[in-house]
Amino acid sequence: MSKRILVVDDSATMRDLLIRYLQGGDNLVAGADSGAQALDLLKTERYDVIVTDLAMPEMDGFGLIRAISELDWDPSVILLTGHDARTLQSAKELALAYSINLLGTLTKPVNKDMLLHMLSDVADTRTQGRTGTETVLAENEFMRGLMTDGLSPVFQPKISLKTGALAGAEVFARWRAPNGGYLGAGAVIKAAQEKGHMDVLTYRMLELAMQQQGRWRKQGLELALSINVASDNLRKADFADVVSGLAEQFEVEPKMVRLEVTEADLDVDVRVPLEVLSRLSLRGFGLALDDFGTGFASLMRLKTIPFDEIVVDRMFISRAAEDDTSRIILESAIELSHKLNLRCTCEGVETEEQLTIIRALGADYAQGYLLGKPMTAEEFLIWFEDYRDGVLMIPGLGT
Structure with a gap:
């Protein structure tokens, strides 16, 4: 099943690499260089999956998590960081607190196979987000x-x-x-x-x-x-x-x-x-x-x-x-x-x-x-x- 995916990373090199990883299987993949640009795209487009870095200027990944929780649909999310595991764990807990449908977390450099494996779970987990609690x-x-x-x-x-x-x-x-x-x-x-x-x-x-x-x-x-x-x-x-x-x-x-x-x-x-x-x-x-x-x-x-x-x-x-x-x-x-x-x-x-x-x-x-x-x-x-x-x-x- 093809998916609409948004990759958010202020590094053009990392963003382009992730987009190449994700473009198989008729997926439609877009990129944003900041949380603010991602929000602009989310005002007009709905994405099945958002893959976002945590450390970004202006609006970082923590702010983006909060913004995603306020959307009127439930995209799945994958979190990335080049920082320590504690930062990643904090982001994971924050996503949980906001009832985000979190597919997983990855440290950089990103393992392509692990990323694609997380992506394969979208069809199974999409109904378990904020609008799906009654099925859970x-x-x-x-x-x-x-x-x-x-x-x-x-x-x-x-x-x-x-x-x-x-x-x-x-x-x-x-x-x-x-x-x-x-x-x-x-x-x-x-x-x-x-x-x-x-x-x-x-x-x-x-x-x-x-x-x-x-x-x-x-x-x-x-x-x-x-x-x-x-x-x-x-x-x-x-x-x-x-x-x-x-x-x-x-x-x-x-x-x-x-x-x-x-x-x-x-x-x-x-x-x-x-x-x-x-x-x-x-x-x-x-x-x-x-x-x-x-x-x-x-x-x-x-x-x-x-x-x-x-x-x-x-x-x-x-x-x-x-x-x-x-x-x-x-x-x-x-x-x-x-x-x-x-x-x-x-x-x-x-x-x-x-x-x-x-x-x-x-x-x-x-x-x-x-x-x-x-x-x-x-x-x-x-x-x-x-x-x-x-x-x-x-x-x-x-x-």
Whole structure:
């Protein structure tokens, strides 16, 4: 079966070589010398496969991964790099987090046979992308997995920009697929939404997260966790009691649990969510307004609901270096948070330049792939010990 393929690499020599490798079998292969040029092509053409380098000027492969996740179709992706394996692994995890249909990763110089073998899998994997979660997770499989070992939380570190210390972690959902791989948070949430089980997913994530907090405490790690809460939960008046009950069950102090709510999850009728969130705040749980800056009613939400933290949307962090408007919004959000006695977290920090900017602007916390990818509980504990002992250094943090 012929395929439409886009090769993205700023090296003309490498780009031409990859195009020659891929042109067999009636494939239609195009090239782009940057992420920005690739995006221009993707506005008018649909490609079955995107083969992209990670290290490119202007928009690098990490930025392109995010842009691909926002397309209204699901191309397969192959990632290339001439850098170390850790960079490639971070890109792989990022693609997973965005529910990208990742065929594989390759280091340069590229092995032609391995590249073509990955390409042969396109017909089998194309339905497993963001639009295909319903074919991967049947109703009974989804519910059974929720209550057994299908759902697997991962943890991304959150770092204090004032002290450099680990300040907590955000919890994300992963799903153990039948083939042994994992589906990312986007796929899990989409499946839960389509099957009407977002409330159950939230309950289960809260349970697994607090259970892990208890295990870590026994290993000497006291860690605050941030957990996303769905609108379905906020509309249930007993939700605060459920959260309190789980905290009591796993002996977790409420201050060690932070519930993140997006503005989109707060309905026009905010009466029940306001009651639920106010009760949680009264009981000592932390409340954060996620994706701050993306909606028109953010300021009103800060006025009516007792949030103690805002999380600035990654869009403004990623564009702050080259876009004056995004930098102004970012600076204003940080300044506003401090004037309202709120903490400010900047998520999606992927480069040292972005870290430098948010530190200079006075943000309190940072989170993103530069500091640490989402990790399993076992991986996270190893990461923490390496970071604590100075074995792991974060570029631009000075620690």
